[in-house]
Structure formats: structure tokens, C-alpha cells
Amino acid sequence: MRRSAIVLLSVFLPDLPAYAADLATKAQAKSFAAIFNWTGFYIGGHAGYGGGSFGPGTNPLPEQGVFFPHSLTGLTGGYQAGYNIQLSNNVVLGAETDISFTSTLDRPRLTPAPFNTTFDTFGTVRGRIGYAFGTLLPYVTTGAAWARTRIDINGDDGEPVGSRARSHLGWVAGAGVEVSMGGNWTGKIEYNYIDLGSRTYNLNDVGLPSVRVDPDIHTVKFGVNYRLWDVPPWTPSNDFAVRRPAIPESPDWNIHAQTTLIPQGYPSFRSPYQGANSLPGAGRVRETWTVGAFLGWRLWDGGEFYFGPELAQGFGIGGTLGLAGFSNGEAQKGGAEYPKFRAQRYYFRQTFGLGGEQEDVADAANQLPGKRDIDRVTVTVGRFAVGDFFDGNSYAKDPRLDFMNWAMWSSAAYDFPADLPGFTRGAIVELNRKDWAVRAGFFQVPSQPNSDVLTFKTGGVVLELEERYAILEQPGKLRLGAFANRGNTGNYRRAIGIGASDTTLDINDVMASIRRDNLKYGFYVNAEQQVARDIGVFARASWNDGQNEILSFTDIDRSLSAGLSIKGSYWGRANDTIGVGGAINGLSDSHRDFLAAGGKGLLIGDGQINYRPERILETYYAYSIDKNFTLTADYQLITNPAYNADRGPVSIFSGRLHGEF
Structure with missing residues (x-):
């Protein structure tokens, strides 16, 4: 019997560690589910879709639904x-408040009307009751709701010429399911029905x-x-039921977020005249x-999905008009008074x-941690910014962190x-090797200049070669890019010719x-070089053919920019950065003649132009408050704004508070 026991142990003993580990893993999961506790404060964000009615005869604005039909809310997002x-x-009682914002206007679905109704924002304050099945929490919810609606009065051209706003109070009811995602994170799906009290707008x-x-x-x-703490500060540390040992976070998903506030202004400058697209002289x-979130999921080995919702509010100075090298990289051409x-x-x-x-891959926004082959092929399909993958630069790329001017962070x-x-x-x-990479992309283009509607009817292509090297053991990169867009644009020379033949026509x-x-085509050259520890320089040169209208970015046909970036390790502030740089922008002959004839880009x-190249000087100091927040002071001097020597120069002062999580 002793010999038999030894034989059996020798057969099964090699499997005992794996078997024991499997049992331990299953036991650990059951243990987490058994002791997980939902008590505590939390904050978070949400994204979704909504619909409904404002009532008869209200002409709701069609808000973008993207994958879904347009509606009076379209896609929604908030906190x-x-x-x-x-x-x-195991009964869970809770209270929650939220605020939601609607998406932007789906302009092709807009029908002519004397007025339109829309939401500025809406929110709720609710109680919740549910039953905890370990890490799973189904619940029902009800409470009070409020909203702010707005009626836009339209002019003869269909554009708003005035607006009225009212506040509404009502009630909400709904249900949802929330589940632990590991660590301090939980995820939920929730349905709400919101009934808001009516308000009457007097438009007589x-x-x-x-x-x-x-x-x-x-x-x-x-x-x-996100649960704000594992142990509330008023709870004794030996209270095991409330301490809630955290479920380990998975390496197959990550969540990051950012917020950036940029106030920007300038004093009055010389302005003997100005047009509809001028930077105001006063x-x-x-x-x-x-505010944006960055969510990533690893679907399988090598397969990843990323989702990045964003809320944006505010306007660039002058309505994001009047500068070819615009001063705020966060300013969008379609600004909004309320977050969209x-x-x-x-x-x-x-x-x-x-x-x-x-090579190791760090945990970051739009980047899951792990390892990957240096020699690799990567295919990306979906919606993104072209600048996420092309025209990168270590010292001048992100207006949330470094240079703000459009002519500094981009070619x-x-x-x-x-x-x-x-x-x-x-x-x-993209094909990546140790010392070089080549990437190519095909993209939708706007249906016409300054359009928010993207189309594959024509399209754009970008090709970039990236070379990595070292000079005196200091790393550097050189990027050579070429692009071509086919879009619905007009030709400058043809427009000038028609306008000259009939002076009664507006150009x-x-x-x-x-x-x-x-067709519009062009190229860019983008270089960066570390010259010493924590000191780097960069330079860009870009050109396009300048014969047809700019389709997407800004009114520049030739541009040179360069600058210097120094980290604060030299004065005991390792996470601070100081930067100084400049840019010179120019136009083709036909483009400048179009503007001189009263054209708008x-x-x-x-309305007219005394042409000179637009010249930009920018300097900033980014002060690291802590590991999450940075406060920046920025100054820009822009000579010949919009290429017009009759106007300016203008001094622009900016602050910037940026947080990353």
C-alpha cells in the first residue's frame, strides 16, 4: 500500500500546483463576490442616446445620432x-445626481422653419434601490428632473438671429444594472424616462x-x-465589511480622462477696417x-477597440476667425455656449x-499596456484625428500641453x-521597424469647405515616412509626409475671372x-532633435499647391516653424516646461488675389488685403501643480494677422489649466 501511494503521488504531484492555483483563483473570485460592498461615494461619466418630443409645432432641432437616427437629443453625454x-x-440604497448634454446639429436634416427648439442641458436628482448579487447590482431609480430649453428665432436665411430660454421641472423614473470592473471602477447601463413640465414661449x-x-x-x-476611496475616512480601518478588498484591475482595459480650460484675450490693436471674417480690432x-475620456478594450491578442467621447464648450477669440495661424488649438470652428x-x-x-x-507599451490614453513586437504591421479603422497618427512631434504637438498656435503644433x-x-x-x-516606419491612410473629407458633414464620395490620402536616428548619441526623428485631397472646392483664379467680368457679383x-x-496636394517635413538631456528643438516646413480652396484645416499655403523646449530639471522643477518658437505663414498668388477681391476663407x-506673410512668436511656461494638473502661461505676438499689414500687430495672452487622469 505504501508503494502504491508513492506511485499515485508521483503520477499526480506534477499537476497539483496547477490544480491548486486554479482552485485558488476560483476561490478568490468567489471570495471577492462574497465580500464586495457597494457602500461609498463615487463620481463618473456617461454617454448614451435619447429621443422624445417637445410637443406639437415646436420644430425640434435634429441633433446628431451618428449610428442612430437624429433626434431632439441625439447622442448624449455628461457626468x-x-x-x-x-x-x-444586501439591499443597496443610494442617491445620485447627473447632468447631460446633447450632441451637435445634424445640419443636413434641418428643415426650414421660423424657429427651432432644442435643449441646452438636462439633469436629474434620484434615489436608487437595488439588491447586490456580489459584484452585480440591478436597481430601480426615481426622482426629480430639470432641463433648460431654448428657442432659436431664425432669419430669412435660416440662421438664428435671436433666442429665448426657459427652465423646466419634472420627474424621472428608470432602471439599470451596475457591475464591478475591477479596482475602484464600476460600469453600468441605465434607462430613464423623463417627464418635464411645460413652459410657454411668447413670440408675439x-x-x-x-x-x-x-x-x-x-x-x-x-x-x-470611480469609487473615491476604499475606506471612507470616518470608518474604522478594522471594519472589514466596509473596507471592500478591491477586485484586481484587468490589463485588458483602461480608462483615462483629460480636462482643459483655456481663457484667452488680447487688447485693442490697430484696425483701420475689418470684414466679416476679421479679428475684431477692439x-x-x-x-x-x-472634457474627454479615453476607453480601451483588448478584444484578443493584438486586437483593440478605443472609444473617446468628448464635451466641448466655448469659442475662440473673434469666433475662431481672423488668424490663419489661430491662437488656440482647442478652439473648434463650431463653438457652443453650452457643452456639446x-x-x-x-x-x-x-x-x-x-x-x-x-518593446514595452506604457498604460496611456488610447494605448493599452503590455508588450509588442518592434517589427509589426498595424491596421486602424474607424473615427479619429489624422494627427493621432501623422505629423507627430515630441516638442510641438499637443495644444493641451505645449504650443497652442495652430501653426506651431501642426504642419x-x-x-x-x-x-x-x-x-x-x-x-x-503602418509598417514599423526599429529605425523607421511608413504609414498610409485613406480618409473621408468634408462635403465642402468648413462643412461638418464627412463623405467618402471623394476622399483624402496621407503617406508618411518616419526615420529615427541619433546625432552624438542624442535621439532625433525626421518625418516626411505627402497628402492629396479631392473635395468639393472652388478654384481661386476662376472665381477672380468671373468676378472681374461682372462687378455686380459677390466673389x-x-x-x-x-x-x-x-484636387489639392502638398507635403510636409517635420524634424525633432534632442540636443541635451531635457532640451529639444523642432522644425516644420509645409506646402500645398494653393490653387483651390482649403478644405479642412486653415488658410495657409506655405509655412515654416521652429522652436525650443526645455524641461525644468535645470532649475529643480523636473516636470515643468518652457517653450519658445515662431512660425511664418504665406499664401499662393491666386489665394492672396482672391482675398484682395473681397474673398473669405x-x-x-x-474684405481687402495689404499682403505680408503672417508672422507668429509664441512662448509658454507650463508649471506642474502635481502629477495630474499643469498650469500654463502663454504669450503670442502675431504680426500681419490674416496676412494684412494694414492691421495689427496683436498680442494674445493665454492661461491654460490641464488635468490628466
Whole structure:
């Protein structure tokens, strides 16, 4: 019997560690589920879709639904905060408040009307009751709701000429399911029905009948919440039921977020005349604010999906008009008084490793941690910013962290495909080797200049070669890029010729009437070089053919920029950065003649022009408050704004508060 026992042990003993580990893993999972507790404060964000009615005769604005039909809310996004307490019988009581914002206007679905009704924002304050099945919490919810509606009065051209706003109070009821995602994170899906009290708008003073607005809304939203602490500060540390040992976070998903506030202004400057697209001569102060999330999921080995919703509010100075090298990289051409929600990024990425040496991948926004082959092929398909993958630079790339001016963080004559906030849909293929990479992409372009509607009817392509090297053991990179867009644009020379033959015609109306599929092409050169520890320099040169209208980016046909970046390690502030740089922008002969004839571009057009190259000087100091927040002071001097020596120079002062999580 002893011999038999030894034989059996020798047969099964090698499997005992694996078997024991499997049992331990299963036991650990059951243990987590058994002791997980929902008590505590949390904050989070959500994204979803809604619909409903304002009542008869209200002409709701069609808001973008992207994958879904347009509706009076379209896609929605916002924030929530709350508190849960889990009782000994696993019943969970909670309270939550949230605020939601609607998406942007789906302009092709807009029908002519004397007025339109829309939401500025809406929110709820609710109680929740649910039952905890370990890490799973189904619940029902009800409470009070409020909203702010707005009626826009339209002019003869269909554009708003005035607005009225009212507040509404009502009630909400719904249900949802929340589940632990590991660590302090939970995810949820929730349905709400919101019934808001009616309000009457008196429009008699503008020759319209009174309108009764009575909102009823259905919303479905997905959200993530972050528990603010594992042990509330008032709870004894030995209270095991409340300490809730955290479920380990998975390496197959990550969540990051950012927020950036940029107030910007300038004093009055010399302005003997100005046009519709001019930077106003009188001083101005405006601000922009964005909040964005970056969610990533590893679907399988090499397969990843990323989702990046964003809320944006505010305007660039002068309505984001009057400068070719605009001063605020966060300013969108379609600004908004209240935050507007967009699903800015949603894309799939597949990496095919080619074997050999590997490299570590850090946990970051739009980047899951792990390892990957240095030699690899990567395919990306979906919606993103072209600048996420092309024209990168370590010292001048992110207006949330470094230089703010459009001509500094991008190759300015590079008319990359983009909608109004700077994003597009398309596909990218990249081959990466240790010392070089080549990438190519095909993208949707706007249906016409300054359009928010993207189309594959024509399209744009970008090709980039990246070379990595070292000079005196200091790393550097050189990127050579070429682009070509075929879009619905007009030709400068043709518009000038037609306008000259009939002086009664407005040249901008002429340009709109001659738009057709035209080609624009160009190139850029982008270099960066570390010259010493924590000191780097960069330079860019870009050019486009300058014969047809700019389609997406800004009114620049030639551009040179360069600068210096120094980290604060030299004065005991290792995470601070000081930067100084400059740019010179120019136009083709036909482009400048079009502006001289009274033409308007994407951002500029003074009605006439005394042409000189636009010159920009920018310097900033970024002060690191802590590991999450940075405060920046920025100054820009812009000579010959919009290429006009009759106006300016203008000094622009900016602050910037940026947080990353």
C-alpha cells in the first residue's frame, strides 16, 4: 500500500500546483463576490442616446445620432456623482445626481422653419434601490428632473438671429444594472424616462404665435463610476465589511480622462477696417473648455477597440476667425455656449507582430499596456484625428500641453481631412521597424469647405515616412509626409475671372457656385532633435499647391516653424516646461488675389488685403501643480494677422489649466 501511494503521488504531484492555483483563483473570485460592498461615494461619466418630443409645432432641432437616427437629443453625454450604502441583507440604497448634454446639429436634416427648439442641458436628482448579487447590482431609480430649453428665432436665411430660454421641472423614473470592473471602477447601463413640465414661449414680439414646449424624453446611457476611496475616512480601518478588498484591475482595459480650460484675450490693436471674417480690432476675451475620456478594450491578442467621447464648450477669440495661424488649438470652428457632446474617437486597431525583439507599451490614453513586437504591421479603422497618427512631434504637438498656435503644433499648410472639431473616418496601415516606419491612410473629407458633414464620395490620402536616428548619441526623428485631397472646392483664379467680368457679383457667391471635385496636394517635413538631456528643438516646413480652396484645416499655403523646449530639471522643477518658437505663414498668388477681391476663407477675410506673410512668436511656461494638473502661461505676438499689414500687430495672452487622469 505504501508503494502504491508513492506511485499515485508521483503520477499526480506534477499537476497539483496547477490544480491548486486554479482552485485558488476560483476561490478568490468567489471570495471577492462574497465580500464586495457597494457602500461609498463615487463620481463618473456617461454617454448614451435619447429621443422624445417637445410637443406639437415646436420644430425640434435634429441633433446628431451618428449610428442612430437624429433626434431632439441625439447622442448624449455628461457626468454623475452619488453615494451608496449596502445594508446587511444586501439591499443597496443610494442617491445620485447627473447632468447631460446633447450632441451637435445634424445640419443636413434641418428643415426650414421660423424657429427651432432644442435643449441646452438636462439633469436629474434620484434615489436608487437595488439588491447586490456580489459584484452585480440591478436597481430601480426615481426622482426629480430639470432641463433648460431654448428657442432659436431664425432669419430669412435660416440662421438664428435671436433666442429665448426657459427652465423646466419634472420627474424621472428608470432602471439599470451596475457591475464591478475591477479596482475602484464600476460600469453600468441605465434607462430613464423623463417627464418635464411645460413652459410657454411668447413670440408675439417677433411676429410669431406663442409656443408651448412640453419635453418628454427617453434615454439609454452607458456609464463608468470611480469609487473615491476604499475606506471612507470616518470608518474604522478594522471594519472589514466596509473596507471592500478591491477586485484586481484587468490589463485588458483602461480608462483615462483629460480636462482643459483655456481663457484667452488680447487688447485693442490697430484696425483701420475689418470684414466679416476679421479679428475684431477692439479687445476680446473668450474661453474654451473640453472634457474627454479615453476607453480601451483588448478584444484578443493584438486586437483593440478605443472609444473617446468628448464635451466641448466655448469659442475662440473673434469666433475662431481672423488668424490663419489661430491662437488656440482647442478652439473648434463650431463653438457652443453650452457643452456639446461628440463621440470623437471610435476605432479598431489590429497589430500583427512580425517576431523578433519586443518593446514595452506604457498604460496611456488610447494605448493599452503590455508588450509588442518592434517589427509589426498595424491596421486602424474607424473615427479619429489624422494627427493621432501623422505629423507627430515630441516638442510641438499637443495644444493641451505645449504650443497652442495652430501653426506651431501642426504642419500648417497640411490640409488634413477633418470635420469642424478636427476628426474624420478612415483606415490607416503602418509598417514599423526599429529605425523607421511608413504609414498610409485613406480618409473621408468634408462635403465642402468648413462643412461638418464627412463623405467618402471623394476622399483624402496621407503617406508618411518616419526615420529615427541619433546625432552624438542624442535621439532625433525626421518625418516626411505627402497628402492629396479631392473635395468639393472652388478654384481661386476662376472665381477672380468671373468676378472681374461682372462687378455686380459677390466673389464669395461666385466661389460657392463653381465648386466641384478638385484636387489639392502638398507635403510636409517635420524634424525633432534632442540636443541635451531635457532640451529639444523642432522644425516644420509645409506646402500645398494653393490653387483651390482649403478644405479642412486653415488658410495657409506655405509655412515654416521652429522652436525650443526645455524641461525644468535645470532649475529643480523636473516636470515643468518652457517653450519658445515662431512660425511664418504665406499664401499662393491666386489665394492672396482672391482675398484682395473681397474673398473669405475658412478663417480669414478682411474684405481687402495689404499682403505680408503672417508672422507668429509664441512662448509658454507650463508649471506642474502635481502629477495630474499643469498650469500654463502663454504669450503670442502675431504680426500681419490674416496676412494684412494694414492691421495689427496683436498680442494674445493665454492661461491654460490641464488635468490628466
